[in-house]
Each structure stands twice: as structure tokens, then as C-alpha cells.
Amino acid sequence: MLIQTAVRRGSPQGRLPIEGQDDLGGPIDCMGALISHRRKEEIYGEGEPADYLYKVVSGTARTSKVLADGRRQIGGFYVAGDVFGLETGEEHSFSAEAISDCKLIVIKRSALVALAARNHDMARQLWAITSMELRRVEEHILLLIKSARERVATFLLEMAERIPTGNAVELPMSRQDIADYLGLTMETVSRNLTILENAATIELPSSRRIVLRNRSALNRLNA
Amino acid sequence: MLIQTAVRRGSPQGRLPIEGQDDLGGPIDCMGALISHRRKEEIYGEGEPADYLYKVVSGTARTSKVLADGRRQIGGFYVAGDVFGLETGEEHSFSAEAISDCKLIVIKRSALVALAARNHDMARQLWAITSMELRRVEEHILLLIKSARERVATFLLEMAERIPTGNAVELPMSRQDIADYLGLTMETVSRNLTILENAATIELPSSRRIVLRNRSALNRLNA
DNA sequence: CGTGATCTTGAGGGAATTCAATGTCGGTGG
DNA sequence: CCACCGACATTGAATTCCCTCAAGATCACG
Numbered sequence: 001m002l003i004q005t006a007v008r009r010g011s012p013q014g015r016l017p018i019e020g021q022d023d024l025g026g027p028i029d030c031m032g033a034l035i036s037h038r039r040k041e042e043i044y045g046e047g048e049p050a051d052y053l054y055k056v057v058s059g060t061a062r063t064s065k066v067l068a069d070g071r072r073q074i075g076g077f078y079v080a081g082d083v084f085g086l087e088t089g090e091e092h093s094f095s096a097e098a099i100s101d102c103k104l105i106v107i108k109r110s111a112l113v114a115l116a117a118r119n120h121d122m123a124r125q126l127w128a129i130t131s132m133e134l135r136r137v138e139e140h141i142l143l144l145i146k147s148a149r150e151r152v153a154t155f156l157l158e159m160a161e162r163i164p165t166g167n168a169v170e171l172p173m174s175r176q177d178i179a180d181y182l183g184l185t186m187e188t189v190s191r192n193l194t195i196l197e198n199a200a201t202i203e204l205p206s207s208r209r210i211v212l213r214n215r216s217a218l219n220r221l222n223a
Numbered sequence: 224m225l226i227q228t229a230v231r232r233g234s235p236q237g238r239l240p241i242e243g244q245d246d247l248g249g250p251i252d253c254m255g256a257l258i259s260h261r262r263k264e265e266i267y268g269e270g271e272p273a274d275y276l277y278k279v280v281s282g283t284a285r286t287s288k289v290l291a292d293g294r295r296q297i298g299g300f301y302v303a304g305d306v307f308g309l310e311t312g313e314e315h316s317f318s319a320e321a322i323s324d325c326k327l328i329v330i331k332r333s334a335l336v337a338l339a340a341r342n343h344d345m346a347r348q349l350w351a352i353t354s355m356e357l358r359r360v361e362e363h364i365l366l367l368i369k370s371a372r373e374r375v376a377t378f379l380l381e382m383a384e385r386i387p388t389g390n391a392v393e394l395p396m397s398r399q400d401i402a403d404y405l406g407l408t409m410e411t412v413s414r415n416l417t418i419l420e421n422a423a424t425i426e427l428p429s430s431r432r433i434v435l436r437n438r439s440a441l442n443r444l445n446a
Numbered sequence: 447c448g449t450g451a452t453c454t455t456g457a458g459g460g461a462a463t464t465c466a467a468t469g470t471c472g473g474t475g476g
Numbered sequence: 477c478c479a480c481c482g483a484c485a486t487t488g489a490a491t492t493c494c495c496t497c498a499a500g501a502t503c504a505c506g
């Protein structure tokens with residue numbers, strides 16, 4: 001199947017890139033169809049039936065929610081190996097969009113649920129995915145009570161860990177995306193990146209490329 | 224963690240849990256021991272083995288996490304019918320404390336997981352509990368990006384919904400607890416309650432008792 | 447009644463936002 | 477090729493909102 005053409009990232013073992021989800025690869029990867037989304041395309045909308053879940057093969061996606069007055073919160077960013085869109089309810093509580101051109105494996109939820117009813121291991125995996133997501137969102141809450149400086153530092157460390165390319169990180173998302181993820185304004189994110197740059201903690205060769213020069217300084221801000 | 228002696232085994236027939244979790248009542252209620260915790264007692268600590276999960280019979284509990292510099296985040300409040308402490312990992316990521324004197328049903332996780340391996344319905348329920356918690360935490364994130372006024376208003380509506388006693392709410396938690404839940408200071412919470420009172424949106428017969436006078440005003444702030 | 451814990455209120459300061467202007471980059475067409 | 481354009485990002489100035497610090501007020505309880 002097409003799934004095998006998934007891009008390989010820098011993991012030496014040649015296994016799935018994201019830690020903790022390796023065991024989910026096999027069964028799930030074999031059940032879905034591979035689809036592509038262009039940059040900025042909507043993958044699903046808030047309130048739509050949650051009939052499918054998605055596993056990122058390449059590219060980056062985000063989930064988001066827009067409040068009545070236009071404020072937007074980004075629930076999370078999803079890179080190769082990540083799963084999103086899994087709900088127990090009937091509807092998606094967030095919408096999802098492609099940040100960069102994306103290849104995704106799409107799996108029908110009902111198929112997984114039916115399989116889980118017979119296969120205990122699959123049931124355990126569905127639970128594990130939800131549970132991991134829960135832990136991620138709990139971490140996100142801790143982020144939102146920190147100062148702007150700390151949020152930005154934590155964000156950089158998180159991204160560096162999830163897109164492991166040494167000390168240089170190629171951010172797939174805009175400043176506005178980062179701001180809406182961190183609960184800040186674009187300007188505040190930008191200012192704090194500049195401050196970190198002036199402190200020689202990071203380098204900004206271009207706006208989307210960030211080099212972590214002093215990780216311990218970032219970790220100190222990670223509180 | 225304090226080891227409590229079980230007050231009673233099993234559970235009386237016909238207990239009626241709280242809305243939305245009714246279906247979880249039967250199987251789970253029958254599997255655990257009933258224990259009591261006094262006000263302010265720790266139920267479990269962050270990083271401790273997540274060997275048990277808890278269902279509130281009476282009273283209120285909270286989960287919380289303290290950052291290195293002393294800032295505290297409250298993950299959630301749990302009232303009669305709510306389940307907390309369920310993790311897929313080996314350790315609790317938050318600690319849990321009794322806010323008021325509490326009776327809890329304690330269930331061994333390994334027993335549930337073992338049962339889930341044979342009983343698909345139990346597996347589905349474990350997933351449902353985690354999934355509900357995920358949705359709750361996602362809502363919490365939306366709270367944390369709002370203004371102080373909005374957070375307080377949303378909190379009041381949430382509590383009024385979860386402790387359904389008409390328009391009067393008897394809050395089991397302190398202002399500091401509310402503040403740490405909302406990502407604000409105690410003073411800011413207090414000030415905004417006063418403002419809402421002066422606007423005739425709520426009444427404060429005592430600091431812990433709040434009467435919602437104008438729900439639509441609160442809903443308007445709910446954004 | 448005191449005493450401590452909890453809550454409210456006030457004044458001042460600071461961090462993040464808002465509004466506005468300038469700067470940078472990648473693409474497109476002259 | 478480079479000039480221009482739009483999208484995105486940075487920087488500046490003023491303001492707003494929340495926090496900090498401090499002083500009272502209220503409540504529960506011995």
C-alpha cells in the first residue's frame with residue numbers, strides 16, 4: 001500500500017518518528033487511505049461529524065477553535081507520526097487545517113471502533129491515543145499560565161523536540177499561529193523572540209528558521 | 224499519600240450517579256472500596272504510581288500541579304459522580320486533594336484494565352472517561368485565553384451547571400482555588416465578583432454562596 | 447471575645463495588548 | 477533582471493488590564 005512511501009525523518013532506527021506512537025503504526029497505517037491537503041486547506045470543521053481520524057505522514061496540521069469575537073485558540077500542531085481528530089463524541093470539537101502541504105492517512109472511526117470491539121489490542125491503542133492527547137493538553141494548560149517569555153521558550157523547546165533536526169528548527173507555522181497557540185499576540189511573540197536573540201539564546205537566520213544557541217537558558221525559562 | 228482504611232465494601236444498589244456518567248456507575252461502583260478523606264487531605268501526589276482511580280460519592284476534590292517557583296495550576300474540580308485519577312501512564316501527572324470532606328470509591332486500575340481486556344464494554348467505558356476528561360481540559364484551555372471578567376463568569380456558569388441547586392451556588396473551594404483554576408490571582412477573582420455584584424449580575428450573600436441573578440449577562444461574558 | 451484564616455479593597459507598577467508604522471521576503475509580471 | 481506587490485514579521489508608543497504589595501474587613505472557631 002501507499003503507506004510505505006511515508007517520508008523518513010532523522011530517526012536512526014528507521015522506525016516511526018514520534019516516540020510513544022511507534023506501536024500504533026502497524027495496525028492503523030494499514031487501515032486507511034492516503035490523502036493530500038494543500039497549505040491552508042481545511043481538513044475538517046468544528047461541529048462536523050467525527051467520522052474519521054487522521055495520522056500525519058508528512059507536513060504539519062493544526063487544530064483550532066474560533067470564539068465568537070474572533071479570538072482563535074490553536075489546540076495543537078501535528079507533525080509526521082501524530083494522530084489527530086479522534087473523538088468519542090459524534091462531532092469534532094475543534095476544526096483542523098493543513099499548515100503546510102500535508103499527506104495524511106485517513107481512517108474511518110467506525111472501522112476502528114468495530115475492530116476494537118473484537119480486538120482488545122486495538123481498543124487499548126485507541127485509549128492510548130486519547131490518553132496521550134489528554135496529557136498533551138494538560139501540558140498546554142501549564143503553558144498558558146506562564147509569562148510570555150516562558151511560553152515562547154517552552155514552545156521553542158517543544159518544537160525542537162518534535163522536529164528533531166539538531167539545534168536548528170524550521171517552523172512550519174506563522175507567528176500568528178504561534179501566538180494563538182500560546183495565548184499571546186503576534187507582536188508579543190515577535191518581541192520575545194527578538195529578546196531571546198539579543199540575549200544570544202537563539203538565532204534567527206530567517207523568521208521561520210530558529211537556531212537554539214543556549215538550551216539551558218531556555219530550560220531555565222521552562223520553569 | 225495517606226493510606227485510608229476502607230469504610231465499607233461494595234456499594235449499595237440503586238446509587239444514582241451524576242448526569243452523563245450514569246452508564247459508568249454500575250460496573251465501576253461495584254468494583255471499589257469506599258474511603259473517606261478529610262478536607263485538605265492529599266489523595267495522591269504528582270509522580271506517584273497511578274494504581275487507582277477515584278469516583279466521587281460526596282464532597283469535592285481537586286487535581287493540581289505546583290511549578291518550581293510555587294505557582295499552582297488546578298486541573299479540575301470533581302464533584303459527586305465525577306471520575307479522576309485515570310491515567311494510561313504509570314504515574315499521576317497531577318496531585319489530588321480533598322477540598323471538602325469526601326467519600327470516594329477507589330478502584331484498582333489493574334483490575335479495570337484486566338476486565339477491559341475481556342469485556343469490550345468496560346474497555347469502551349475506560350476510553351469514554353478519558354475522552355470526556357480530554358474534552359473538559361480542552362474547554363479549560365479556551366477559558367485561559369479569556370479576560371478575567373470572562374473567566375470568572377464562565378466559571379460561575381460551569382459551577383452552577385455542575386452543582387445544580389437552582390440559581391444559588393454553594394462553592395466548595397476558596398478564592399485561591401478559583402484563582403489557580405482560572406490562571407488569575409485571588410484578588411482579581413474577588414474584584415471581578417464584586418464588579419458582577421455591583422452590576423446586579425450576581426449576589427454574594429456570603430463569600431462561598433453565590434446567586435446568579437442575570438444569567439444572560441453571564442452568558443454574554445461567556446464569549 | 448480574640449485569633450487566625452479567608453476575603454475584600456486600595457494604590458501603584460509592570461507586562462502584555464492595541465494601534466500604527468516600518469521592514470523583509472517570496473513571488474509575479476513588466 | 478529588478479521592480480512591485482502582498483503577505484508576513486518586526487518595532488515603537490500609548491494604553492489597558494492584571495498583578496503586587498499592603499491594609500482592612502469578615503468569618504469560623506476555640
